[in-house]
Amino acid sequence: MARRWWTLPLFLVSALAPSFSLAGPAFENTAIVRTIELGGSLVHVSTTYAVKALEPGQTTYQIALSKAERAKTSWLEAKVKARLHLSSSARMSPGVAEYLLSISLPKALAVNGTLNLVLETMQTHATRPFPEQAAQNEPQLLKYETDLFTISPYTTLVQRTKIKSIAPNVISYTTPHDVDSFVRDGSVTRSGGTITYGPYHDIQTDTDFVAKHQQSVSVHYSFDYPVIEVETLHRTAEISHWGSNLNIEDKAHLHNAGPTLKGHFSRLEYQSQNFQRKQAPHILSDFTLHLPPGVTNAYFYDQNGNVSTSHLRTAPSVAKGSKAVQYSVLQLRPRYPVLGGWNYSYTIGFDTPLQDSVSYDAKDGVYMVGVPVMTPIPGTVVNDAEVKIILPEGATNVKFVSPFPEISNSMSTHISYLDTVGRPAVTFTYKNLTYKHTDNIYVSYQVPLSAHLKKVLSVSAAFFSLFAFAFMARRVNLNLHKK
């Protein structure tokens, strides 16, 4: 097999409370290294399991996530580690309650056969501002908490946890207690912005161990970018065959979830900070979106109308299926700098050529459209998202597939310009989306010719009846008296 990275189908075990002993000693973890890259809204965790099989013919490896971890995790992916190439991988939707994951290995391991598994997860809402208030000129300090030990149904020979902060400025971190029995060198070391817990030896994380030794450690660090959450995102994608156009419109409510502003906003300070190029980290003054190439008619407005402070650099449209070399870049500046605790709601929208996202199968007359779930704002989480895809009027035989499980989906009818019966629309809802959740939703549908002509006919009929009425009215004399 040419690919060294395999796709792992990922199955969820039953929703019953897991019992670690059930898994049996089929495997042993020779090492677990967990790397946590601290961020604002998003925390990226990648855990490498060096696995050694103890029994022959094992094809299912289990990964455990604690309840708290599971609640925070919005995205995860497991891969077999080798050296090269990226590949697609199994993904999991947020919001499902299990926390013991079974992973089917690509091939059965022999006794003492080894494998490196990498589990990457994206955690949202995992940090909190501490202190909760900060004045305009103060730094932004966040706190992140996690369990000291990585739990696993199998015995772990050695494990360590690295917590990395982008800025080297770590205010404080927890020193674990009661860990002498696992430690040979030191329980925690710090070098610059990286804090390493471990290595800890011979960990058997069964229920007793968790009750006795598991503890939470926290890191208090400074973060130089604003912590932004999109509280609600309503995306509407409207397909027009007559206009050969796919319009995408995002209504977003943005919230700065960093420390709330202490005191008040001073324009003077803000301007002098800008002048000295030392802007406070928790102020969001602008952000950049990567739109698909070939974007036209982009708009950015809010409740009070057009926001004139935005710039769009478009990239030429590319043929469907081929990889876009460059994106259109939309630089948005909200009406006012969004400080800690402030909100900003806005609407952006743009048109893309329909042929870039819709393909047509002439044999069975099926259209297939791919609409991205979201356009991510770098480093933000979308708490609640609703994606509505509006198909052309008269579309039938609608089938859809979401790239990852949605919370719910529904069909409805949307009535827009010159419609007679309305257009079918599919709505999906999601929670806690990150930049990892940008794949396409695919919808397939058929449009008969009569549906295409419906609009033309109705408009012609309306005008015809108008003219006919005028024609008649000119020639009817309702006067009682002849003049």
Place this chain on the structure above:
Amino acid sequence: MPAAYPLPSDLSPVTVANTASLLRIIALALISGAAIASRLFAVINFESIIHEFDPWFNYRATKVLASQGFYEFWNWFDPTAWYPLGRVVGGTIYPGLMATSGVIYNLLHALNLPVDIRNICVLLAPGFSALTAWATYMFTKEMKDESAGLLAAAFIGIVPGYISRSVAGSYDNEAIAIFLLMFTFFAWIKALKQGSAFWGTIAAVFYFYMVAAWGGYAFITNMIPLHALVLLLMGRFTGRLYVAYSSWYAIGTLSSMQVPFVGFQPVRTSEHMAALGVFGLLQIVAFGQLVRAHVSSKQFQELLFATVISLGLIGFFGIVGLTYKGWIAPWTGRFYSLWDTGYAKKYIPIIASVSEHQPTAWPSFFMDLHFLIFLFPAGVVMCFRTLRDEHIFVIIYAVVASYFAGVMVRLMLTLTPVVCVSAAVALSTLMDTYLDPAEPSVEDDKSESSTTPTGTTSTSRPATPASSKKAKKNKEKEKEKEASASAGGVLSELVSNVTSSAAKSATTAERGVFGMDTRLVVLLNSLGLLLFFVVHCTWVTSNAYSSPSVVLSSTSSDGGKNLIDDFREAYHWLRQNTAEDAVVMSWWDYGYQIAGMADRPTLVDNNTWNNTHIATVGKAMSSPEDIAYPILRKHDVSYVLIIFGGLIGYSGDDINKFLWMVRIAQGVWPDEIQEPNYFNRGEYRVDSEASPAMRDSLMYKMSYYRFAELFGGQQPVDRVRGQHVPIQGPTLDYLEEAYTTENWIVRIYEVKKDDVLGRDLKIANAFNQGKKRKRTKPMSRRKAIGA
């Protein structure tokens, strides 16, 4: 008969009539297009946005109407306006504008055209301007003929005097009112000419619409009675006048009383008494006529005459008496200010403080009307030459509107239509004279001097569509006995000679125009004037009248355009980052905008009905902090919003309006606020020479708070006043800065809550800054307690 240039001779009358009709329709369509298009500068240069102040309220009310339906709108009580009083919106507005938009909105949505309500509101005024052009065409057609009508339509379509109130986004009552005004007048003229109760009823229906749409309906309420009265005095009483006036007045008045805001005013206020009086007078005169027709005795007629006079006098004194007794409300202040321009400044400073209530400056007549203002008197003179009933109407209208336009800038709007009509009549007469190819015959000057054309044809010249459309046969023309330059008649005559089979003997005028050169000089000159008019209108519209005033634009040094969007920045900030029930205090100019864009309760707004409330705000703004603070707290004020243009030179800011706040506050609290205290030796200054009252006032402090620090130790300059403000800026104890926009135009201050330790905020502040507590004040308090 000699002709200056040949006319085609092989056209059938039907072809000519059809072509003329088609050309008229095309010309009207083009005029409508031009009228709409020239109003779209605002949308193209800026965006589809509601302009200025009042339109924001209308827009907000329309949104309620569109989203919640008519009954909710009718019963809408708005608790956020005039906090804490609130406002019964349904009963205190003219709902015509909102109802119009609501009907259009629902109609379009019923047709599956989901147009945004904002776009309907923005584009309503341009749309109605096209209708105004049509109504003016119909009106002028009654005065002269179709060619004058088309000219008048073209004039009113693009004249700046009307555009100023009807650009896209200027969603105000005037947007639809001018159409209603012109159409009501047209229907009235039509009713008067035909003696038709049908047209009288149409006039009444449109009058009702006008009453529902604009407070300026009083103009119609007095114009039509005045016209009727003048006709009566000129001895032109006819059955037609009686029918037209009675049907208009009875139906119009009854229907106008259905508007809640008007209610019983038509029978209770002095403004409406003229209409009632003339109605009564007409009944008496009609009765007199009736009796006289049946009685022959001379004595009896004299007796009757005396009875009629005395009845009229009794009626008149009855009205006066009722007014005196208070049954009929006397004239309002706004009305007095129309007769005495100094009245408002003395007694009602709020009315005087509005810039559009100032007397008109002479240049603005030219700016708003361009060459029409020269043609206007000529057109009125033309009316005297024919002087049918409808011409008398135009003459009265011209005289009355000229006076009002001179008194108040905003009444320029009512003058504009009559200027367009008169100028069109004048210009069209000129065109008729000089386009007529008939050459006067010098030798044969004893032939018939006047003509009574009976041809049924008309023609038109596509090259100058508005200039020479000739009327079809006009009956009234037969009345013209003037021998002079009724040259249009000659042209019709000529055309009929050429086109109709019934050839007539050639007739010639004894006066007229010789040769092509004379014609060309005059016509090219007129054409040039028309061209300059178009250029002027376009220029004025794009430069002067198309700014939304919510968004400002400036030109950078390289010619690029910068948008200054501070107002919306501040309002949006308020909307998203303050508590939903936070009360915002600002000067009343910004009340509607705050309600519309920030969606927050305001103390006062542009509906200036409560002078005391406004004076309270004025007092808070012009008092020192410690006096203002209790006022703010008593009114639950959370934020104070002011406009400050000193940084970028925006002259419409609050410091420039400050004297009005002082004056209005002085009107209610003459002991506490005195205007002279805010001057330094008669000069209004903000620099180090500013008077102590000025420097201590809340407005001054909020405007210049930390302004000096922006200059980094250099001498700070206020770019509006052109004065150096002190380097040591004012300090605030009871308020703190909450938000300042990018260009410092809008500054928002939060009112501090009471100190947690119960101290006075000034003392608490001083304590925080490490200053020693002043002994004097607390000592005396302690003494008082001891005693």
